[in-house]
Structure formats: structure tokens, C-alpha cells
Amino acid sequence: MKIASFVGQKGGVGKSTLARLLAVAAARQEYKVLLADFDLEQLSCVEWSAVRLRNGIAPDIEARVFNSLKNLRKKVSNLDLVVVDTRGLADELTKEISQESDVVFLPTGTSMDDLRPTLALARKLSKSRKISSKIVLILSKVGRSERLLQTARDIIGEAGFEVLDNVWPERDGFQADLDIGKAGSEAHNPYLREAAAMIEADLLRLAIG
Numbered sequence: 153m154k155i156a157s158f159v160g161q162k163g164g165v166g167k168s169t170l171a172r173l174l175a176v177a178a179a180r181q182e183y184k185v186l187l188a189d190f191d192l193e194q195l196s197c198v199e200w201s202a203v204r205l206r207n208g209i210a211p212d213i214e215a216r217v218f219n220s221l222k223n224l225r226k227k228v229s230n231l232d233l234v235v236v237d238t239r240g241l242a243d244e245l246t247k248e249i250s251q252e253s254d255v256v257f258l259p260t261g262t263s264m265d266d267l268r269p270t271l272a273l274a275r276k277l278s279k280s281r282k283i284s285s286k287i288v289l290i291l292s293k294v295g296r297s298e299r300l301l302q303t304a305r306d307i308i309g310e311a312g313f314e315v316l317d318n319v320w321p322e323r324d325g326f327q328a329d330l331d332i333g334k335a336g337s338e339a340h341n342p343y344l345r346e347a348a349a350m351i352e353a354d355l356l357r358l359a360i361g
């Protein structure tokens with residue numbers, strides 16, 4: 153069983169949205185996948201999964217709440233992939249989850265205000281991670297400026313971290329689809345679907361190999 157987690161030091165960077173995108177991608181490839189929601193206050197993934205079921209969107213994505221990884225390991229078996237969504241701050245639980253994950257994704261914006269705390273967290277997590285695990289930054293909810301994207305890539309590279317090839321673009325058009333239980337790859341608009349498909353392939357490759 154592989155564990156892919158989405159963590160961050162800031163709220164609203166796209167953790168839950170990208171976690172759902174990966175879960176849907178894995179389910180479509182017939183992997184047995186569970187969305188593990190560790191955000192007990194917002195329950196974003198559990199709520200989304202219920203809306204998805206209510207709206208009859210296939211495939212069903214099972215989402216469950218957990219408060220520790222030990223608890224998760226006790227309760228689940230027979231899965232190919234667990235996609236973990238965490239709270240909008242990095243606490244002890246985030247550290248524990250990251251330590252046990254095969255890949256840890258850190259979504260971040262391109263500004264220094266976003267990159268600085270994300271890189272600080274990446275450094276902290278890299279000290280205590282499993283040797284075989286990966287820490288990968290994702291440029292998330294980004295605008296169209298190639299220059300800003302390149303600058304952000306350079307800063308991440310200089311800090312010695314990996315960043316996903318494809319980005320998660322900020323587009324208003326995603327919101328209505330996300331709100332009715334879809335993932336970005338299931339968006340109504342074909343251009344949005346295409347953008348989602350590109351980043352989805354990166355996520356899946358890193359999570360399952």
C-alpha cells in the first residue's frame with residue numbers, strides 16, 4: 153500500500169483539490185484507493201465524496217476521516233493507494249504522516265510569501281523522512297506568467313527540492329465543477345480538463361510509479 157500525502161504550512165493552497173484529483177485518477181486506473189481526510193474541522197474530502205455520490209459521479213471515491221496514521225493502518229487493508237489530505241497547517245500529525253508517506257506533495261504559490269514557508273517545511277520534513285520517500289513541491293493555483301513560474305522553479309531548484317513538471321493553474325471555471333463533486337479532470341471545459349490531465353499524470357506517476 154502506497155501513501156501519498158498533501159501537506160502545507162498555509163491554508164487554501166489546493167491540498168484537498170489536488171488530493172481528490174489524484175484519488176480520481178487512481179480509481180479510474182482501477183487501483184483500490186482511499187481518500188484519508190485528516191482535516192477533522194473542514195472534512196473537505198469526506199463532504200466532497202458525499203456530494204459526488206449524491207450526484208451520481210463515477211467512479212465512487214471512498215473517503216474516511218482519521219486522526220492518526222496508526223489508526224488508519226489498523227482499519228484499512230487491501231488498498232493500492234491511500235491519498236492523505238491534511239489540515240492547513242503543519243503540526244506534529246503532519247510530520248508523522250509525512251514520515252510514513254512514500255511521497256509528500258507540498259502545493260505552493262509562486263510568491264516568496266508562499267515559497268518561503270513551503271521550503272522551510274520541506275527542509276524540516278526532509279530531515280525526518282524515510283530514505284525511500286520523496287518530497288515534491290507543486291506550483292498550485294498559479295497565474296499565467298511564465299516568468300513567475302520560472303523564477304519559482306529556480307528558487308525551488310536552488311533549495312535542492314523537486315518540483316512537479318506540470319502546474320495546477322488557477323481558473324475560475326474549475327470551481328463550479330469542484331463544488332458538485334467533480335475533480336479537475338472531470339471539468340466541463342475541455343481546456344481545463346486538459347490542464348488537469350497533465351498534472352494528474354505527474355501525480356499518479358509519483359504516487360504509484
Ligand SMILES: Nc1ncnc2c1ncn2[C@@H]1O[C@H](COP(=O)(O)OP(=O)(O)OP(=O)(O)O)[C@@H](O)[C@H]1O
Pocket residue numbers: 160162163164165166167168169170191194196238239240241293320321322323324326327330
Ligand atoms: N485551480 C483552481 N482554480 C480556482 N480555484 C481553485 C483551484 N484549485 C482549488 N481552488 C479553490 O481554492 C480553494 C482552496 O482549495 P483547497 O480547499 O483545495 O485548498 P486547501 O489547501 O485544501 O485548503 P485548506 O488549507 O483550507 O484545507 C477552494 O475553494 C477550491 O475550490
Ligand SMILES: [Mg+2]
Pocket residue numbers: 167168169191194196237238239240
Ligand atoms: Mg483542505
